[in-house]
Amino acid sequence: MLHEPAVVEGKDYAIGYKMRVGVIMFVLYALVYAGFVIINVSNPVKMESIVFSGLNLAVVYGFGLIIFALILALIYNGLCTKKEALLNKKTESKEGR
Amino acid sequence: MEILSVVLFVFIVLLVLVLSWFFARRSKSASGYFAAGGNIHWSVNGIAFAGDYLSAASFLGICGMIATVGYDGFLYSIGYLAGWIVALFVIAEPMKRMGKYTFADALDSKYNSKSIQLTAAISTLIVSICYLIPQMVGAGSLVTPLLGLPHAAGVVIVGSIVIFIVATAGMTSTTYVQFLKGGLLVIFSLVLVFSVMSRGISTKPDQGGKVPFQKSVELTAMESDGVMQVDGFKVLDEKDIAGVVLVKMVPVDSNQNLTGPVAWWKKMKSPDGIQLCETQFFNINANGEKWINGAPASEENQLLQVGTITKIRGKAGDVETGPVGPFKFLAIIGDKNSEIKRWKSVSFEDGDEQATVYYPVLTSGNTIMRPGLKFKVGGTGIERMEFISLMLALFFGTAALPHILIRYYTVPSAACARKSTIVAIAAIGFFYILTMYMGLGAMVNKVVNLADNNMSAPLLAKSFGTFLFSMISAIAFATVLGTVSGLIVASSGAIAHDLVDRFSGVEMTDKQKVRLGRIAAFAVGIVAIILGIVFKGMNVSFLVGWAFAVAASANLPAILMLLFWKKTTAKGIAASIVVGIIAAIGIILLSPEMWVRYGLPAADAPLKFGQPGIFSIPLSFITLVVVSLMTQKKTKSA
Numbered sequence: 001m002l003h004e005p006a007v008v009e010g011k012d013y014a015i016g017y018k019m020r021v022g023v024i025m026f027v028l029y030a031l032v033y034a035g036f037v038i039i040n041v042s043n044p045v046k047m048e049s050i051v052f053s054g055l056n057l058a059v060v061y062g063f064g065l066i067i068f069a070l071i072l073a074l075i076y077n078g079l080c081t082k083k084e085a086l087l088n089k090k091t092e093s094k095e096g097r
Numbered sequence: 098m099e100i101l102s103v104v105l106f107v108f109i110v111l112l113v114l115v116l117s118w119f120f121a122r123r124s125k126s127a128s129g130y131f132a133a134g135g136n137i138h139w140s141v142n143g144i145a146f147a148g149d150y151l152s153a154a155s156f157l158g159i160c161g162m163i164a165t166v167g168y169d170g171f172l173y174s175i176g177y178l179a180g181w182i183v184a185l186f187v188i189a190e191p192m193k194r195m196g197k198y199t200f201a202d203a204l205d206s207k208y209n210s211k212s213i214q215l216t217a218a219i220s221t222l223i224v225s226i227c228y229l230i231p232q233m234v235g236a237g238s239l240v241t242p243l244l245g246l247p248h249a250a251g252v253v254i255v256g257s258i259v260i261f262i263v264a265t266a267g268m269t270s271t272t273y274v275q276f277l278k279g280g281l282l283v284i285f286s287l288v289l290v291f292s293v294m295s296r297g298i299s300t301k302p303d304q305g306g307k308v309p310f311q312k313s314v315e316l317t318a319m320e321s322d323g324v325m326q327v328d329g330f331k332v333l334d335e336k337d338i339a340g341v342v343l344v345k346m347v348p349v350d351s352n353q354n355l356t357g358p359v360a361w362w363k364k365m366k367s368p369d370g371i372q373l374c375e376t377q378f379f380n381i382n383a384n385g386e387k388w389i390n391g392a393p394a395s396e397e398n399q400l401l402q403v404g405t406i407t408k409i410r411g412k413a414g415d416v417e418t419g420p421v422g423p424f425k426f427l428a429i430i431g432d433k434n435s436e437i438k439r440w441k442s443v444s445f446e447d448g449d450e451q452a453t454v455y456y457p458v459l460t461s462g463n464t465i466m467r468p469g470l471k472f473k474v475g476g477t478g479i480e481r482m483e484f485i486s487l488m489l490a491l492f493f494g495t496a497a498l499p500h501i502l503i504r505y506y507t508v509p510s511a512a513c514a515r516k517s518t519i520v521a522i523a524a525i526g527f528f529y530i531l532t533m534y535m536g537l538g539a540m541v542n543k544v545v546n547l548a549d550n551n552m553s554a555p556l557l558a559k560s561f562g563t564f565l566f567s568m569i570s571a572i573a574f575a576t577v578l579g580t581v582s583g584l585i586v587a588s589s590g591a592i593a594h595d596l597v598d599r600f601s602g603v604e605m606t607d608k609q610k611v612r613l614g615r616i617a618a619f620a621v622g623i624v625a626i627i628l629g630i631v632f633k634g635m636n637v638s639f640l641v642g643w644a645f646a647v648a649a650s651a652n653l654p655a656i657l658m659l660l661f662w663k664k665t666t667a668k669g670i671a672a673s674i675v676v677g678i679i680a681a682i683g684i685i686l687l688s689p690e691m692w693v694r695y696g697l698p699a700a701d702a703p704l705k706f707g708q709p710g711i712f713s714i715p716l717s718f719i720t721l722v723v724v725s726l727m728t729q730k731k732t733k734s735a
Contacts, residue, residue: 012511015190022186023661029182030492036175037488041481044474047467054428058168058467059533062175066526069182073519076186080515 013087018080025072032068036061102243102567109571110258113274113578117262120270139513141276143520146504148275150177150495150521151282151528152228152580153235153551154641156573159529160557161550163536164404165439167465169472170536173642174529176488180495180645181525183653185518188496191660193505193514199587200502201595204655210667211600216674218595220651221499223678225588226624227647228498229581231640233629236577238551243570245396249630255574256626259581263589263618271582272507278575283524285568286531289554290423292561293538297418298429300406302543304560310543311401313457316362318344318371325364327373333359338443343454344373345447358391363456377401377440377547378454380447400455402556404545407459408436423534430537431466437540439470440547455547465540483708487642490710494645497652500583503590581625585618592617632694642708643685650677650713658721669725677717684709 039046039061047058137145155177162170195206201217233252240251262270301310318327325332327346331353334345342364348357362373377400380388387394390401409416411434418429429435437460444453464470472487473480495501505514539545539553544560546552555573559566593614597603605613632640654677655670685691688707689699 012194018190019660026182026186029179029186033179033488033492037485040468040474041484044467044469048433048463053424054432055424056431056463056466059427059431062168062171062533063530065175066178066529069178070519070522070526072182073185073522077515077519081512084512 011088012084014080014083017083017087021076021079025076029069029072033065036065099563099567101563102570105567105571106243106574109575110578112277113258113262113575116273116277117265117270120273136509137272137507139508139517140520142272142504142508142513142517144279144524145272145275145507146279146501146517146521147283147524147528148277148279148576148579149500149504149583150525151279151576152641153232153573153577155528155532156282156286156554156576157235157238157551158231158641159532160536160539160554161545161552162471163533164539164545164553165550166470167437167460167537167540168467169470171533172468172472172488173491174532176491177495178522178526178529179492181518181522183493184496184501185515185522187660188502188656189505189514189518190511192502192656193508193511199590199594200499200652201591201599203502204659204670205599205667207659208667208670210671212671213667213674214595214600216671217652217655218591218600220674220678221591221595222588222621223682224497224499224644224648224651225584225591225621226628227644228500228641229584229621229625230628230632231644232577232581232584233625234632234640235551236574236581237629237633238549239555239570239574239577243555243567243574248633252626252629255577255581256622256629259578259585259625260619260622262578262582263585263622264615268503268507268586271579271586272504274575274582275579278572278579279524281572282576283528283531285565285572286528286535286554289558289561289565289569290531290534290538292565293534293542293557294423294426295420296542296561297421298406298409298426298541299417300409300413301415301417302405302541304542304544307560308543314375316373317369318364318373320371325371331355334447335364336445336447338445338454341441341443341456343376343443343456346373360391361452361454363454374457376454376456377403378452379548380450380452383449400547402544403438403440403455403457403547404540404543405438406430406435406541407438408434410434426534426537427466429462430541431462433461433463435462436460437462437465439465439540440545442547479706482711483706486646486706486708486711489714490642490646490649490708493649493653493710493714497648497656498645499587499591499648499652500580503587504583585621585625588621589614589617592621646685646708646710646713647678647681649710650681650717652677654714654717654721658718658725662722662725664725664729665721666725666728668728669721669723672724673717673721676720677713680713680716681709684713 049057051057051060159170159173192203195203200221201214204217205213236255237248237251240246241248303310316327318325329348330346331349332344332346336343344362344364346362347355347359350356361376361378363376365372377390389398392398409429410432438457439460440455441458442453442455468474472484474484508514508517535554535557539557542557542560544556546556555566555570558569593610597613598605598610651674654673658665684704685707687704689702690707692702693699
């Protein structure tokens with residue numbers, strides 16, 4: 001039933017790196033999200049402007065926020081996985097020696 | 098009541114119960130019961146996250162709100178999804194590394210503090226109950242059209258089944274129920290959206306020829322010396338309710354004999370004189386009897402479903418687009434020359450009767466497809482602040498919901514916690530895009546129930562046939578079951594693990610802890626049933642917005658500061674949780690919406706707003722910083 005074996009996690013040497021990248025990406029997304037909220041309260045009519053294919057800014061920005069979240073998430077995972085493989089393997093091999 | 102609906106409903110419920118029974122054997126230990134043994138695969142956990150998160154609020158509430166107020170409902174989709182960014186980038190991995198069974202474990206990992214154990218457990222209980230209310234309200238809404246049972250029966254059925262699931266198998270069965278339901282919900286929502294696109298948009302929606310389109314009646318009236326006259330009608334009364342002028346009339350023949358029931362009409366000024374629009378209405382008389390549209394309420398005599406587009410890109414009359422693509426669908430509805438007929442309501446006392454009148458309002462497409470119909474983003478300072486406050490609470494609330502946080506303990510590693518969050522973002526994000534199409538589809542297909550917009554998506558499915566309706570409704574019901582199960586697991590963990598075991602220090606064996614968890618699940622389930630009946634009729638997404646505000650205010654500042662500020666102390670965390678809860682709930686209890694619940698006029702509420710996040714979240718942060726700074730020495734000496 002797709003159960004993974006219960007494992008005891010070893011030390012993760014990539015924690016610091018992952019936290020830094022996470023915070024940067026969080027701030028980046030928060031700024032884009034804040035932009036959406038600010039446009040809505042400062043100039044709500046602007047949201048009616050057509051951007052492409054008859055879709056207005058409200059729809060494009062709204063859908064864009066959802067898609068942007070997924071793109072950032074995938075980039076974050078790629079970076080974290082790479083760093084985990086590099087740092088944890090390097091440290092393990094040093095400890096092994 | 099359709100046989101197929103009942104069969105599918107019973108099938109889904111039995112499937113859930115069988116899963117619970119099957120997994121019950123894995124829940125003998127505390128780890129098995131509260132955290133599914135910590136060995137769920139990340140991909141299963143990711144979809145289960147979606148199952149947990151795509152609750153009645155997402156499916157029923159958001160679609161219902163989009164169907165009645167357009168883009169404003171979609172703001173919830175945006176906010177709910179954005180919250181996962183906080184969960185992924187900041188919370189997921191540390192939460193997995195620090196905790197064991199509950200959210201309080203993680204907060205208390207550095208301190209072993211009684212005050213954190215107590216406040217975090219109370220916070221978990223309060224947030225879970227706030228979140229439980231809308232789920233139970235959603236269950237009641239679903240059961241009425243599906244099984245022909247009253248609202249309260251739906252609430253009791255869900256409560257009883259969930260108590261059984263949680264009391265028998267805990268987190269393992271809850272995870273697989275969520276996995277199954279999350280997957281089915283996304284798949285069948287896609288089928289529904291595909292059906293909406295294939296049908297296209299029509300000014301005379303007839304549900305694929307099944308329900309003939311009925312045009313609403315409009316009359317022209319004359320007024321002389323303040324007396325209004327309408328051919329074929331006798332005017333009985335005229336009322337101005339908060340700017341909405343309603344006229345009470347009865348049809349008569351040439352001899353002034355009554356030929357039909359009394360009805361309310363909405364009066365409007367037009368270039369040709371006075372125009373009267375047909376309304377729908379219900380009255381509750383002194384004996385408590387309910388009358389709908391001038392006749393006693395019955396299974397046959399109910400409020401008619403509404404929601405039509407009256408002009409497609411400026412063209413009125415009999416216009417049909419045929420099948421449309423996803424971009425074109427949104428472009429047509431959002432066109433400034435398109436016109437949607439929405440419905441609003443007013444309630445008032447009419448003699449010794451309580452009357453509610455629903456009247457049509459024509460709204461242009463460009464207004465529908467931008468914020469402003471519910472949240473007055475272009476309105477007063479308070480109204481704009483309400484909007485910012487809501488968006489803030491949605492953004493910060495997700496990562497502070499106890500039933501979401503405990504799912505990080507069901508996977509084997511921090512990397513799995515991260516990966517399962519990404520799967521969740523993909524599934525949830527995709528579903529939220531679909532909500533826009535389901536909501537707008539309901540808005541123009543004449544399927545909106547005036548008395549309860551929560552049913553818009555299932556009723557849209559019904560317009561495509563009994564199978565889709567039955568399937569969507571059964572999944573929606575499973576949605577409620579799954580989410581309520583997760584919330585009750587979180588609550589029972591807070592009681593058995595945080596309060597009794599850790600805070601009170603009662604020595605318990607693993608077996609006793611699980612037994613206590615089951616008893617706690619039963620008690621929380623009973624509370625949820627009672628609240629689900631009391632809050633009948635409120636939009637479930639709106640209610641969930643409050644739960645997010647309480648979670649974001651009580652829990653998030655504590656989690657974030659614990660991770661990122663070294664001077665954080667146990668007392669600072671406990672104080673911020675208490676202040677966050679009191680501020681958020683205090684604002685909600687004094688809000689205009691709650692004043693209406695108390696049976697008082699909304700205008701008399703002490704506060705003019707009801708979204709607490711903008712005040713309560715910063716207040717909780719400030720409290721944590723101030724108290725932590727004040728208790729630095731004590732922490733060091735300890």
